[in-house]
Amino acid sequence: MSLQIQTLTNSKNDVKKFVYFMKRVYRKYPHFVPPIYSEVVKFILKGPFNKIGEKQLFVALRDGEIVARLSVHRNFAHNEFYKTNQGFFGFFEAFDDQEAVNAIFAEGEKWLKERGCSSVLGPMNFAVYDEIGLLVDAFDIDPVLMCTYNPPYYLKLLENAGFKKEVDWYAYLKDTTIPNFMRLINQRVLKQPGMVIREVNRKKIDSEAEAVKHIFNQAWAENWGNVPFTDEQWHHLVKDLKMIINEKLAFITELNGKPIAFAISLIDANQAVKKANGSLFPFGIVKLLLEMRKIKRVRTTIMGVLKEHRNKGIEIAMVHKTIENGIELGITESDCSLIVETNTAMSSVLEKIGCVKYKTYRVLKKDI
Structure with a gap:
């Protein structure tokens, strides 16, 4: 089966394609809470991050069907504050397809390296006080307002792609x-x-x-x-x-x-x-x-x-x-x-x- 990584434009059609893909991922996950998809599209296209950073959206296609999505970005405000050139990723969603995940991250990492980044941190959608983090437990509980949910296999996909824990955040x-x-x-x-x-x-x-x-x-x-x-x-x-x-x-x-x-x-x-x-x-x-x-x-x-x-x-x-x-x-x-x-x-x-x-x-x- 052919695998292709597509670099998306910042057009509304491309962003909608990027956002709505997650509906397919979560069909069989009863604890997933769908966001208001139109608001996510608006946030990516016109949200405040666009004034303080740059981003690139990617999708992985297998036989023409999207099987993974990824945003990589540089947060100028963060990098200026910490005097660094940190790369970030966010809005990650995927089927349990390690090859596709490895390929989409390789493309995203290439984009970041071309801009001088030596590491990538995430998930952050887009900044630290937006939605942040990968859920690693409690998959049988609905997420609360402004918190994320993901399938249990995401941690394995990211670790196999070379990621290691940086820090944990807790909910009480x-x-x-x-x-x-x-x-x-x-x-x-x-x-x-x-x-x-x-x-x-x-x-x-x-x-x-x-x-x-x-x-x-x-x-x-x-x-x-x-x-x-x-x-x-x-x-x-x-x-x-x-x-x-x-x-x-x-x-x-x-x-x-x-x-x-x-x-x-x-x-x-x-x-x-x-x-x-x-x-x-x-x-x-x-x-x-x-x-x-x-x-x-x-x-x-x-x-x-x-x-x-x-x-x-x-x-x-x-x-x-x-x-x-x-x-x-x-x-x-x-x-x-x-x-x-x-x-x-x-x-x-x-x-x-x-x-x-x-x-x-x-x-x-x-x-x-």
């Missing part, structure tokens, strides 16, 4: 039980003069977002792979969050009127998106809206505390408020993710309050 699960020590810490934190944990104000979402961005860029400065958000990346993120954020699940902690910490949890819309089956029209939007009312899980996506205010119980107090408000909304559990394995302080806090590690996402690397 928490029920609505509030241990007594959490209540005591929460009371102690809120008794401090000038300390307030308040809900975000949707009517002032832009100014609230700027306060969160300021904290985020400081609090996450030492996190693995962190690159400060550009204004365009941040505005794109805020635009997406505006549609799904619930004020009762998003908080800013202030001390004497100054924002010092934040925590944002989102209703796990994936439970509704799955019903839409990848399309909002003609009936997907109705199914999505009806299903949103039934969701009992949230994803705590990001939390940050300024360095000088850490280890004082603020993180636990914000989780306490998330649980209390979540119970009012009928929420029964929260996914807390993703936590990079090097962030042992946050993992320790989560485990202390009763969170259970239940998923692992892996970033892999290969010298080229």
